Amino acid sequence: MSETILKSAEAASAPERVDLLAKFDPIIQTREALLAAGVEDPFSLVMDEVLSPTQAICNGRDTILLGTYNYMGMTFDPDVIAAGQAAMQDFGAGTTGSRVLNGTFRDHRDVETALREFYAMDHAMVFSTGYQANLGIISTLAGKGDYIILDIDSHASIWDGCAMGSAEVVPFKHNDVEALEKRLKRVPEGAGKLVVLEGVYSMMGDVAPLKEMVRVCKENGATVLVDEAHSMGFIGEHGRGVAEEQGVLDDVDFIIGTFSKSVGTVGGFCVSNHPKFEVLRLVCRPYVFTAALPPAVMASSATSIRKLMHGGNKRAHLWENSRTLHGGLKALGFQLGTDTPQSAIIAVIMPDLEKGAMMWEALLKEGLYVNLARPPATPAGMTLLRCSLCAEHTAEQVQTILGMFERAGKAIGII
Amino acid sequence: MNPAEVEERIRTLIEPFNKKGVAVEPATTFAGDLEFDSLTVMDFVAAIEDEFDIIISMNQQAEIDTYGQLVSAVHKLQDS
Numbered sequence A: 001m002s003e004t005i006l007k008s009a010e011a012a013s014a015p016e017r018v019d020l021l022a023k024f025d026p027i028i029q030t031r032e033a034l035l036a037a038g039v040e041d042p043f044s045l046v047m048d049e050v051l052s053p054t055q056a057i058c059n060g061r062d063t064i065l066l067g068t069y070n071y072m073g074m075t076f077d078p079d080v081i082a083a084g085q086a087a088m089q090d091f092g093a094g095t096t097g098s099r100v101l102n103g104t105f106r107d108h109r110d111v112e113t114a115l116r117e118f119y120a121m122d123h124a125m126v127f128s129t130g131y132q133a134n135l136g137i138i139s140t141l142a143g144k145g146d147y148i149i150l151d152i153d154s155h156a157s158i159w160d161g162c163a164m165g166s167a168e169v170v171p172f173k174h175n176d177v178e179a180l181e182k183r184l185k186r187v188p189e190g191a192g193k194l195v196v197l198e199g200v201y202s203m204m205g206d207v208a209p210l211k212e213m214v215r216v217c218k219e220n221g222a223t224v225l226v227d228e229a230h231s232m233g234f235i236g237e238h239g240r241g242v243a244e245e246q247g248v249l250d251d252v253d254f255i256i257g258t259f260s261k262s263v264g265t266v267g268g269f270c271v272s273n274h275p276k277f278e279v280l281r282l283v284c285r286p287y288v289f290t291a292a293l294p295p296a297v298m299a300s301s302a303t304s305i306r307k308l309m310h311g312g313n314k315r316a317h318l319w320e321n322s323r324t325l326h327g328g329l330k331a332l333g334f335q336l337g338t339d340t341p342q343s344a345i346i347a348v349i350m351p352d353l354e355k356g357a358m359m360w361e362a363l364l365k366e367g368l369y370v371n372l373a374r375p376p377a378t379p380a381g382m383t384l385l386r387c388s389l390c391a392e393h394t395a396e397q398v399q400t401i402l403g404m405f406e407r408a409g410k411a412i413g414i415i
Numbered sequence B: 001m002n003p004a005e006v007e008e009r010i011r012t013l014i015e016p017f018n019k020k021g022v023a024v025e026p027a028t029t030f031a032g033d034l035e036f037d038s039l040t041v042m043d044f045v046a047a048i049e050d051e052f053d054i055i056i057s058m059n060q061q062a063e064i065d066t067y068g069q070l071v072s073a074v075h076k077l078q079d080s
């Protein structure tokens, strides 16, 4: 009885609880409005079955995948699968520990060796995701009093790495070499400077002018980090990315990458020639305070990376696919993110979110999956349908895709 | 440059961004009164940085809500 009295007394005097989720009401409303219009929910698609790197059963329909980042089609490579199976058999399902304690197995070491071979660099460090690689490396490299200078269209993981650290953060206009240079020159004397760039910007699929940017960084004594998440395995003679393609890889201090795209597994990494690189394993919190990836993932990744070193023919076919799709969509009258095909990503610009969602759904009903991207992920408040091609898409599939875009675009009234 | 001179230059710079012709006073806020979105903020900050040859980091921008705060921050930065 005394308990009930206590409770009701509390209820009478307790201040009203603020609903911490109330701030997201506008997002809930936008989503509800979209669904009320009868559109299939673009953000809760389920892959019931995955048949190959380019085909799946999505929401019950046979679907061509054109929005998966599986650029080199490694997810179903027999050697990649076999390596993972063997490692799971021999080393178990998981690591149950941090890389710096009990979580470094034979295959974690081996995948770091594979990365050093792939990039021909001295050091490699594997994180649980690419997101954590950016979070950890950026927040650890730039400390209090240092300056991080970054492209305004940088990936969320780069921004979050900035937010987690205590450096001064200075953005510059997307891909604008002059804006970068001006800011570099204004950094107070004696302060450390970290410039963060990406090879391919994943929203529009455009490439950075790394050659000029890296030169400007070096002239101004800055350390350069390039995130090559969307170019690894595909761009550059050895698939090392845009920095390789533009001949400046030797001048880049840190490369960040991910296994979740061309490599076809999951994980993130940083490679570098910096002589003191190994200390980062001890001081980088998103590396230390999380469990190491399962051995199966490491063995699959190492096999995939080594196969990507010899992926010249696949790279050539992927470029063909990119050129065909870009040229075809342009000819149909779609507005694209880039004038020329610059990467394996082709962004189709939608007039607004509503039309974008309708077009996304029409394509899904045709049997095509693309990424619907919208603010805040996209620049300038745009709604995009992002197509990412795979080296395993056949020339016929690309033609089929163009036919689907034509029918859906006409039905929705975009072309 | 004294505060009045800084203020005068910023007043000129803000004009093309003040699309609705809001009367700008020290207490005018960028997000609320002037309705600056993140892209406008970037372009406006870049214009000021170029004019005064300074850097206004995002950390510093986070402390600036009003026109008056901006003028005094820029005055301090271009002095140092």
Ligand SMILES: Cc1ncc(COP(=O)(O)O)c(C=O)c1O
Residues within 6 Å of the ligand: A129, A130, A131, A132, A134, A155, A157, A198, A202, A227, A229, A230, A258, A259, A260, A266, A267, A268
């Ligand atoms: C540029 C960039 N960096 C990092 C990441 C994060 O990679 P991960 O999926 O491994 O976390 C992504 C992918 O989303 C990305 O696009």
